[in-house]
Amino acid sequence: xxxxxxxxxxxxxxxxxxxxxxxxxxxxxxxxxxxxxxxxxxxxxxxxxxxxxxxxxxxxxxxxxxxxxxxxxxxxxxxxxxxxxxxxxxxxxxxxxxxxxxxxxxxxxxxxxxxxxxxxxxxxxxxxxxxxxxxxxxxxxxxxxxxxxxxxxxxxxxxxxxxxxxxxxxxxxxxxxxxxxx
Amino acid sequence: xxxxxxxxxxxxxxxxxxxxxxxxxxxxxxxxxxxxxxxxxxxxxxxxxxxxxxxxxxxxxxxxxxxxxxxxxxxxxxxxxxxxxxxxxxxxxxxxxxxxxxxxxxxxxxxxxxxxxxxxxxxxxxxxxxxxxxxxxxxxxxxxxxxxxxxxxxxxxxxxxxxxxxxxxxxxxxxxxxxxxxxxxxxxxxxxxxxxxxxxxxxxxxxxxxxxxxxxxxxxxxxxxxxxxxxxxxxxxxxxxxxxxxxxxxxxxxxxxxxxxxxxxxxxxxxxxxxxxxxxxxxxxxxxxxxxxxxxxxxxxxxxxxxxxxxxxxxxxxxxxxxxxxxxxxxxxxxxxxxxxxxxxxxxxxxxxxxxxxxxxxxxxxxxxxxxxxxxxxxxxxxxxxxxxxxxxxxxxxxxxxxxxxxxxxxxxxxxxxxxxxxxxxxxxxxxxxxxxxxxxxxxxxxxxxxxxxxxxxxxxxxxxxxxxxxxxxxxxxxxxxxxxxxxxxxxxxxxxxxxxxxxxxxxxxxxxxxxx
Numbered sequence: 001x002x003x004x005x006x007x008x009x010x011x012x013x014x015x016x017x018x019x020x021x022x023x024x025x026x027x028x029x030x031x032x033x034x035x036x037x038x039x040x041x042x043x044x045x046x047x048x049x050x051x052x053x054x055x056x057x058x059x060x061x062x063x064x065x066x067x068x069x070x071x072x073x074x075x076x077x078x079x080x081x082x083x084x085x086x087x088x089x090x091x092x093x094x095x096x097x098x099x100x101x102x103x104x105x106x107x108x109x110x111x112x113x114x115x116x117x118x119x120x121x122x123x124x125x126x127x128x129x130x131x132x133x134x135x136x137x138x139x140x141x142x143x144x145x146x147x148x149x150x151x152x153x154x155x156x157x158x159x160x161x162x163x164x165x166x167x168x169x170x171x172x173x174x175x176x177x178x179x180x181x182x
Numbered sequence: 183x184x185x186x187x188x189x190x191x192x193x194x195x196x197x198x199x200x201x202x203x204x205x206x207x208x209x210x211x212x213x214x215x216x217x218x219x220x221x222x223x224x225x226x227x228x229x230x231x232x233x234x235x236x237x238x239x240x241x242x243x244x245x246x247x248x249x250x251x252x253x254x255x256x257x258x259x260x261x262x263x264x265x266x267x268x269x270x271x272x273x274x275x276x277x278x279x280x281x282x283x284x285x286x287x288x289x290x291x292x293x294x295x296x297x298x299x300x301x302x303x304x305x306x307x308x309x310x311x312x313x314x315x316x317x318x319x320x321x322x323x324x325x326x327x328x329x330x331x332x333x334x335x336x337x338x339x340x341x342x343x344x345x346x347x348x349x350x351x352x353x354x355x356x357x358x359x360x361x362x363x364x365x366x367x368x369x370x371x372x373x374x375x376x377x378x379x380x381x382x383x384x385x386x387x388x389x390x391x392x393x394x395x396x397x398x399x400x401x402x403x404x405x406x407x408x409x410x411x412x413x414x415x416x417x418x419x420x421x422x423x424x425x426x427x428x429x430x431x432x433x434x435x436x437x438x439x440x441x442x443x444x445x446x447x448x449x450x451x452x453x454x455x456x457x458x459x460x461x462x463x464x465x466x467x468x469x470x471x472x473x474x475x476x477x478x479x480x481x482x483x484x485x486x487x488x489x490x491x492x493x494x495x496x497x498x499x500x501x502x503x504x505x506x507x508x509x510x511x512x513x514x515x516x517x518x519x520x521x522x523x524x525x526x527x528x529x530x531x532x533x534x535x536x537x538x539x540x541x542x543x544x545x546x547x548x549x550x551x552x553x554x555x556x557x558x559x560x561x562x563x564x565x566x567x568x569x570x571x572x573x574x575x576x577x578x579x580x581x582x583x584x585x586x587x588x589x590x591x592x593x594x595x596x597x598x599x600x601x602x603x604x605x606x607x608x609x610x611x612x613x614x615x616x617x618x619x620x621x622x623x624x625x626x627x628x629x630x631x632x633x634x635x636x637x638x639x640x641x642x643x644x645x646x647x648x649x650x651x652x653x654x655x656x657x658x659x660x661x662x663x664x665x666x667x668x669x670x671x672x673x674x675x676x677x678x679x680x681x682x683x684x685x686x687x688x689x690x691x692x693x694x695x696x697x698x699x
Contacts, residue, residue: 003520003523003524003527004461004524004528007461007465007520007521007524008461011465011468014468047353047354048350049350049354049355049356049357049379050357051357051378051379051381051695052356052379052404052695053401053402053403053404053407053695053696054356054403054404054405054693054694054695054696055401055404055405055407055485055487056404057354057355057356057404058404058405058448058485059484059485060354061354061448061467062467062470062471062474064463064467065464065467065468065470065471066464066467066468066471067468067471077353077354079352079353080352091379092381094378094379094380094381095380096324096325096326096377096378096379096380097349097357097378097379100349100350100357100378104350125401126386126397126398126401127381127383127386127401129386129389130381130382130383130385130386131382131385132380132381132382133381133382150401150487151404151485151487153484
């Protein structure tokens with residue numbers, strides 16, 4: 001126990017400040033600023049792998065490490081879509097994940113946000129022409145924000161999450177990170 | 183491998199120590215029986231319907247004499263490599279069975295000798311229409327997404343009930359379905375249902391060119407991107423009969439060991455968390471982040487999706503990169519032993535780890551448990567030692583192993599392999615041989631087949647490539663060691679309690695995407 005406490009004390013806090021929202025990642029705007037304000041202070045996310053190679057999952061998992069410390073800014077991953085405000089979807093939606101993805105979307109209570117993570121989720125990526133793939137997430141469920149990259153870095157993923165819960169217009173923080181086409 | 187029936191086996195291009203033999207149905211069955219008797223392991227079985235005559239192929243790893251035999255006199259003089267085939271501690275035999283293309287035609291199954299063959303044969307039936315004679319003919323990878331339509335094996339009895347889990351799981355992990363039959367908390371049976379991430383990658387390969395296929399190979403299984411892209415590149419370089427520059431070989435090994443450490447660190451953290459010790463997750467995930475950041479500084483990417491290209495590597499390591507790697511290794515070498523002490527002395531963790539999810543050595547041998555999980559159950563196989571490709575003959579890793587085969591043993595071997603890979607990395611990254619990182623490949627001849635084989639972090643990754651016309655891929659089959667290990671997980675969980683499943687599952691950390699093709 002002493003060793004554990006000593007280790008915690010020795011390392012201190014390594015958390016870095018989160019990136020800004022990036023309006024260039026936004027595909028559509030539905031939710032009112034008032035609702036987004038509520039979600040943004042305690043956001044629950046359900047991650048769904050709809051057929052990814054597991055690369056994007058590694059970077060989403062990294063958001064929980066002490067450098068990004070997602071829970072420290074009031075965002076956490078939950079085990080059920082019933083508890084979720086946001087779905088984080090990866091992969092070139094395989095034919096066999098299409099129905100599970102539709103069901104998860106239906107099971108998530110309104111108002112809900114969908115963020116597509118990674119090249120495959122944005123465009124189908126290298127699997128776009130695969131006979132067993134449906135392609136980008138937006139082919140199956142409505143997507144609010146999408147971030148490309150193979151895989152996108154944890155900063156980009158976090159930026160996409162923050163974009164989704166930031167209202168458009170004057171609530172947009174200035175000096176957001178440079179955008180990449182999605 | 184001195185037997186007369188192997189006399190006709192021809193050396194195959196690609197990874198060292200691979201021979202192939204075309205057999206008829208009788209010889210196929212006899213060979214399987216004989217290989218099983220000699221303790222050979224099934225590395226992969228797949229179908230190939232791309233040629234005029236469809237084939238079923240099976241690759242077996244066979245242990246050779248433990249002491250290096252004298253070098254073969256017939257070694258071609260043109261090959262100055264010091265490691266002749268006969269010095270390998272294991273060899274690979276690829277059996278090819280031509281199967282006539284007639285409706286209703288079957289070939290003899292081998293699951294009685296190699297239980298791991300069952301799911302591979304089911305996949306060959308679905309994907310290439312090559313049906314074995316073995317009794318289990320349920321679909322394996324293609325099923326629509328409706329687990330309820332699948333004929334799960336039912337356990338009957340008073341108080342027995344089923345718990346369906348997935349395809350979407352509670353954590354940030356890949357999709358698959360698990361069907362538990364339980365009495366109270368105790369698991370009587372687990373049956374897996376995979377295939378949800380099936381993307382049709384073999385067909386995608388067939389529409390790609392040999393020199394572009396590495397991008398797809400690198401994206402079959404994100405946590406093993408270096409392993410897959412290396413195995414693919416090895417096969418293509420074998421087809422083109424090209425040896426990569428020494429500097430490229432060293433950098434590939436640097437990438438592979440970085441990948442091994444990153445995955446072990448991630449899992450060690452998750453294994454702490456799954457046993458209720460969140461401290462472990464935050465400590466190890468911090469170290470993993472430091473490692474992937476150092477990897478980015480050194481080789482340009484956090485995860486090395488585009489490091490390996492046919493003919494060499496697409497990135498070089500400069501002085502600043504070396505320095506970043508070295509600093510990161512220092513941190514790991516001082517932090518990980520500290521954390522291992524904490525894990526070892528933590529009564530709560532020991533209570534959860536010791537005796538959970540046991541795979542006894544005899545069961546591991548029978549089912550062909552591969553990779554580090556196999557090594558934790560006394561299956562001392564490691565391609566880097568047994569059949570080393572460059573640069574591992576010069577930089578052999580020490581063997582890591584255990585016998586207990588429980589979660590504790592799989593945790594221990596991950597610590598051991600982290601230390602060993604750190605030691606290896608220091609040597610691999612120091613004094614890199616000068617010269618190019620990449621050579622151009624000539625167009626390989628049509629119809630030739632080569633096999634790449636790499637000891638990735640989870641176990642041996644095999645990629646078999648057959649060249650098509652004008653530099654196209656005619657057929658490419660990637661094989662993940664998870665094919666062998668998923669069925670073993672079904673055994674490991676028996677008689678354990680349901681809440682221990684996440685822990686036992688994570689101790690193996692098997693691939694879905696790499697397996698589902």
